[in-house]
Amino acid sequence: EDKVVQSPLSLVVHEGDTVTLNCSYEVTNFRSLLWYKQEKKAPTFLFMLTSSGIEKKSGRLSSILDKKELFSILNITATQTGDSAVYLCAVEANYGGATNKLIFGTGTLLAVQP
Amino acid sequence: ETGVTQTPRHLVMGMTNKKSLKCEQHLGHNAMYWYKQSAKKPLELMFVYNFKEQTENNSVPSRFSPECPNSSHLFLHLHTLQPEDSALYLCASSQGGWLATYNEQFFGPGTRLTVL
Numbered sequence: 001e002d003k004v005v006q007s008p009l010s011l012v013v014h015e016g017d018t019v020t021l022n023c024s025y026e027v028t029n030f031r032s033l034l035w036y037k038q039e040k041k042a043p044t045f046l047f048m049l050t051s052s053g054i055e056k057k058s059g060r061l062s063s064i065l066d067k068k069e070l071f072s073i074l075n076i077t078a079t080q081t082g083d084s085a086v087y088l089c090a091v092e093a094n095y096g097g098a099t100n101k102l103i104f105g106t107g108t109l110l111a112v113q114p
Numbered sequence: 115e116t117g118v119t120q121t122p123r124h125l126v127m128g129m130t131n132k133k134s135l136k137c138e139q140h141l142g143h144n145a146m147y148w149y150k151q152s153a154k155k156p157l158e159l160m161f162v163y164n165f166k167e168q169t170e171n172n173s174v175p176s177r178f179s180p181e182c183p184n185s186s187h188l189f190l191h192l193h194t195l196q197p198e199d200s201a202l203y204l205c206a207s208s209q210g211g212w213l214a215t216y217n218e219q220f221f222g223p224g225t226r227l228t229v230l
Contacts, residue, residue, distance in 0.1 A: 038218050041204075042204065042222055095194075101170065102157075107156070
């Protein structure tokens with residue numbers, strides 16, 4: 001059965017700390033791995049990763065994918081209270097149909113304290 | 115309106131009621147999705163439509179009935195729900211289509227459903 005596992009489940013840090021969130025997966029017909037940030041309701045897109053070893057960066061956030069070891073990490077440097085959210089990892093898979101499917105992990109709840 | 119919108123944002127219903135959730139996307143996408151998000155569980159895919167055709171039904175009970183009249187609108191009709199169906203229901207859309215490789219999904223704000 002396809003699955004996506006995130007760790008840690010929750011994390012409390014202080015402003016200015018650097019955090020690393022982990023996502024491992026066992027998925028057949030892998031297409032891509034996506035990271036989302038969910039603060040209140042709708043998840044908002046952060047990164048899409050398709051190739052191993054190529055870091056994607058946006059401000060203080062960066063992410064990298066290892067397709068051999070089947071995992072990805074999301075780094076946040078110099079954390080701010082506004083980074084507090086649930087970070088969702090999802091793997092996009094294709095099962096032969098025209099539309100791909102996203103398989104989500106349970107998320108990592110990050111709390112950044114002042 | 116931009117992006118993906120959902121109505122209502124909150125819904126409280128009894129087990130014998132019939133209600134519908136509505137989703138509309140303004141992104142020109144061809145694929146639309148219903149997800150269920152319960153506390154402390156991963157997002158669960160419920161239904162997928164591509165070009166108005168249902169391509170996935172993830173073993174969802176028949177008390178949930180989707181409808182996709184066109185590529186921009188998606189409904190979820192609810193009847194005789196159970197209290198355990200209380201959850202956040204998220205709609206999403208993506209480019210979809212044949213041989214679509216990079217299918218980033220854009221989510222709506224969700225409907226918080228409470229079944230009494």
